[in-house]
Amino acid sequence: MQHTLIAKMENKPGVLNRIASLFRRRSYNIESLNVGHTENPLISRMTIVMGGTDVDTKIVESNLYKLVNVIDVQNVTQQPSVSRDLALIKVAAAPERRSEIASLADIFRARIVDVAPDSVIVEITGTEEKIEGLLELLRPIGILEMVRTGQVAMLRGKADSSSKDSLDG
Amino acid sequence: MKKTGAEIFWECMIKEGVEVVFGYPGGVLVPLLDTMLNYPIHHVLVRHEQGAAHAADGYARASGKVGVAIGTSGPGATNLVTGIATAMMDSSPIVCITGQVSAPFVGKDAFQEVDITGITLPITKHNYLVTRAGEIAGVVREAFYIARSGRPGPVLIDLCKNAMLEETEFIYPDEISLPGYHPPIEPSQDALKSAAKLIAEAKRPLILAGHGVLMSGAMNELREYVEKTQTPVTMTLLGLGSFPASNIYSLGMMGMHGEAYANNAIQNADLIIGMGMRFDDRVTGNLRTYAPRARKIHIDIDAAEIQKNVIVDLAILGDLKTVLGDLLPLLEPQQHEEWMDQISEWRSETEKRDILYHEKEENLLAAHVIRDFWEYTKGNAIVATGVGQHQMWTAQYYHFDKPNTFITSGGMGTMGFGLPASVGAWFAHKDKEIWLVDGDGSFQMTQMELATIVQEGANIKILIMNNHFLGMVRQWQELFHDRRYAATVISGPDFVKLADAHGIPGRRVTKNEEVLPALEFAHQTPGPVLIDFHVEREDVVYPMVPAGADLDNMLRRPLRQEKNHPTKGKK
Numbered sequence: 085m086q087h088t089l090i091a092k093m094e095n096k097p098g099v100l101n102r103i104a105s106l107f108r109r110r111s112y113n114i115e116s117l118n119v120g121h122t123e124n125p126l127i128s129r130m131t132i133v134m135g136g137t138d139v140d141t142k143i144v145e146s147n148l149y150k151l152v153n154v155i156d157v158q159n160v161t162q163q164p165s166v167s168r169d170l171a172l173i174k175v176a177a178a179p180e181r182r183s184e185i186a187s188l189a190d191i192f193r194a195r196i197v198d199v200a201p202d203s204v205i206v207e208i209t210g211t212e213e214k215i216e217g218l219l220e221l222l223r224p225i226g227i228l229e230m231v232r233t234g235q236v237a238m239l240r241g242k243a244d245s246s247s248k249d250s251l252d253g
Numbered sequence: 254m255k256k257t258g259a260e261i262f263w264e265c266m267i268k269e270g271v272e273v274v275f276g277y278p279g280g281v282l283v284p285l286l287d288t289m290l291n292y293p294i295h296h297v298l299v300r301h302e303q304g305a306a307h308a309a310d311g312y313a314r315a316s317g318k319v320g321v322a323i324g325t326s327g328p329g330a331t332n333l334v335t336g337i338a339t340a341m342m343d344s345s346p347i348v349c350i351t352g353q354v355s356a357p358f359v360g361k362d363a364f365q366e367v368d369i370t371g372i373t374l375p376i377t378k379h380n381y382l383v384t385r386a387g388e389i390a391g392v393v394r395e396a397f398y399i400a401r402s403g404r405p406g407p408v409l410i411d412l413c414k415n416a417m418l419e420e421t422e423f424i425y426p427d428e429i430s431l432p433g434y435h436p437p438i439e440p441s442q443d444a445l446k447s448a449a450k451l452i453a454e455a456k457r458p459l460i461l462a463g464h465g466v467l468m469s470g471a472m473n474e475l476r477e478y479v480e481k482t483q484t485p486v487t488m489t490l491l492g493l494g495s496f497p498a499s500n501i502y503s504l505g506m507m508g509m510h511g512e513a514y515a516n517n518a519i520q521n522a523d524l525i526i527g528m529g530m531r532f533d534d535r536v537t538g539n540l541r542t543y544a545p546r547a548r549k550i551h552i553d554i555d556a557a558e559i560q561k562n563v564i565v566d567l568a569i570l571g572d573l574k575t576v577l578g579d580l581l582p583l584l585e586p587q588q589h590e591e592w593m594d595q596i597s598e599w600r601s602e603t604e605k606r607d608i609l610y611h612e613k614e615e616n617l618l619a620a621h622v623i624r625d626f627w628e629y630t631k632g633n634a635i636v637a638t639g640v641g642q643h644q645m646w647t648a649q650y651y652h653f654d655k656p657n658t659f660i661t662s663g664g665m666g667t668m669g670f671g672l673p674a675s676v677g678a679w680f681a682h683k684d685k686e687i688w689l690v691d692g693d694g695s696f697q698m699t700q701m702e703l704a705t706i707v708q709e710g711a712n713i714k715i716l717i718m719n720n721h722f723l724g725m726v727r728q729w730q731e732l733f734h735d736r737r738y739a740a741t742v743i744s745g746p747d748f749v750k751l752a753d754a755h756g757i758p759g760r761r762v763t764k765n766e767e768v769l770p771a772l773e774f775a776h777q778t779p780g781p782v783l784i785d786f787h788v789e790r791e792d793v794v795y796p797m798v799p800a801g802a803d804l805d806n807m808l809r810r811p812l813r814q815e816k817n818h819p820t821k822g823k824k
Contacts, residue, residue, distance in 0.1 A: 093433065094432065094433060097382075098370070098374075098382075101371070101374065102374060105374050105375055106375075109375050139560060142560065143557060143560070143561060146555075146556040146557035146559070147557045149433075149556065149557075150555070150556075150557055151433070152378070152379040152399060152431060152433055152434045153433050154433045155432050155433040156433075
């Protein structure tokens with residue numbers, strides 16, 4: 085089963101390495117990993133999607149907490165949360181197929197963000213299933229290249245204050 | 254006032270109470286060591302950086318304070334690695350300082366540059382790369398705090414040469430800001446109440462005491478617990494000394510080479526309470542059949558240990574001393590006569606098999622030597638060991654009554670730990686003698702530290718159990734590989750001559766009647782002494798739970814004539 089963890093950590097050099105090393109050392113597999121700044125520049129936020137049992141996830145969680153730079157870890161798998169993936173998909177598109185691609189993109193609320201003589205780039209944001217859905221329809225047309233961000237996730241409801249309280253600035 | 258980074262470094266060391274550091278110099282360390290001469294710090298020159306890390310570790314284990322090791326960049330840093338991993342596995346608080354090339358050269362494959370923070374990332378509790386003088390005070394303060402608090406462990410500071418030389422304002426931070434690090438946990442009241450209920454219901458309870466009892470300083474609380482509830486205690490290798498071996502409720506060591514009655518007790522208990530231990534594979538055997546009749550409580554300070562190896566019914570997170578202090582008032586006095594009778598029965602059966610009941614033979618047996626050593630020192634010595642058969646025999650036959658007197662590498666099983674660790678232990682107790690029980694293989698791994706103990710005048714009494722084999726591996730070959738002794742026959746120098754070359758008095762012992770006089774000689778001779786005991790070559794440590802076997806499926810010493818060992822004391 086897939087689990088989604090949100091970890092907040094001090095924005096310091098080497099922290100990503102510490103987290104990656106933890107997963108490698110204990111032989112857990114990262115399905116996707118996304119790192120970026122938060123509203124507080126001293127804190128980074130990581131969304132980790134991992135496979136494994138509930139017990140595995142608990143052990144990973146406690147090991148993440150053991151890292152001195154990790155401030156907070158939440159397992160949001162079972163909690164009401166919003167999670168999104170972004171994909172850029174370069175599709176082979178002779179001029180006569182552009183409108184077909186455009187209308188598929190429309191249905192998925194995706195956008196065409198670049199048009200070249202024989203290809204277009206489609207940008208889509210959404211859940212993994214939604215992106216998979218669009219990919220399935222674009223595949224017969226011809227996918228030339230694709231890049232995905234991996235999941236980012238956030239709990240629904242009131243703001244989580246942990247990152248504001250725990251660091252000044 | 255402005256100070257150089259090197260000055261700031263030593264100022265911080267003084268503030269942390271450091272008096273002694275174990276190290277080896279090198280190019281980038283020159284400015285740091287030069288400045289050291291202006292401070293009341295004693296630098297012990299080891300002969301290999303691995304020895305510096307083990308000595309810092311031995312110092313930490315014997316004193317309860319943070320040990321400090323220093324190595325230069327490159328090979329100096331990588332030589333520390335085995336010692337750091339050893340400290341990590343056994344939760345020993347040490348701070349390792351490595352020199353690093355100047356910040357502008359980092360990442361350029363400069364002379365003697367190595368990515369030591371990268372290398373030690375999985376074997377340190379935390380590590381730092383310091384590129385500017387202004388970072389030093391904060392980092393040193395944090396490093397010592399992290400090393401000794403919570404579940405202790407090694408912290409490494411990689412100090413760039415330019416940071417030692419730069420001048421900056423020295424501001425000692427009053428407070429530590431580590432937003433992600435909150436070690437002291439108040440135990441959950443609900444968990445304590447649930448524990449009290451499980452304990453009240455138990456008819457055959459058993460305490461499994463680990464290193465955490467010693468690290469937390471919970472020896473008195475543990476004793477009080479045992480007195481109130483009459484619960485027997487068995488210990489892990491590193492837990493030895495946390496509860497007096499001479500107490501009737503002590504079952505000695507558990508696990509692979511533990512007492513048979515301790516392992517039987519685990520497999521038949523209806524409640525086991527793990528205190529500051531981590532259910533390592535060397536104490537559990539086959540996890541699927543481990544303690545099948547027992548409900549399980551696990552008390553530990555490290556949440557990542559809970560449910561890692563053994564699935565427990567109840568976990569209490571917290572510092573053991575606090576947890577037991579809070580738990581004791583919730584417990585009613587109990588009696589467990591039937592359970593203790595059962596254990597006594599197992600114990601008397603075990604004693605018949607014990608090698609100590611075997612008549613002394615022509616050949617010396619290491620177990621007999623260690624038993625004699627225990628009696629000679631009345632169980633009061635501080636004892637360090639290497640790793641192997643001699644280590645297990647020491648654990649079995651030196652009955653530790655006092656805490657923090659057994660300095661041994663558990664989790665990592667690092668051969669060569671003994672000699673440098675005893676150097677560290679001596680600096681923690683300079684008024685005492687430190688006894689090292691070592692094997693001929695283990696000793697040869699770090700025997701260059703003989704020169705260190707001579708230079709320091711360290712009062713270390715070295716007892717080598719010399720069987721001309723790598724005995725523990727040979728034992729596995731004998732038992733599981735048809736005695737095919739691949740790569741385990743080991744020669745060695747004449748250890749007495751080796752000692753003599755260092756100016757250390759030595760003696761060789763080959764007969765039983767020479768044992769006590771040799772111990773007396775070691776004790777009476779001031780300073781270091783080496784005794785080379787030529788013991789039975791193919792002896793086996795019993796009992797033994799084969800790796801992965803059920804805990805009560807032990808290989809036992811074959812029964813021989815039951816005669817009393819002439820010097821046998823009370824068990």
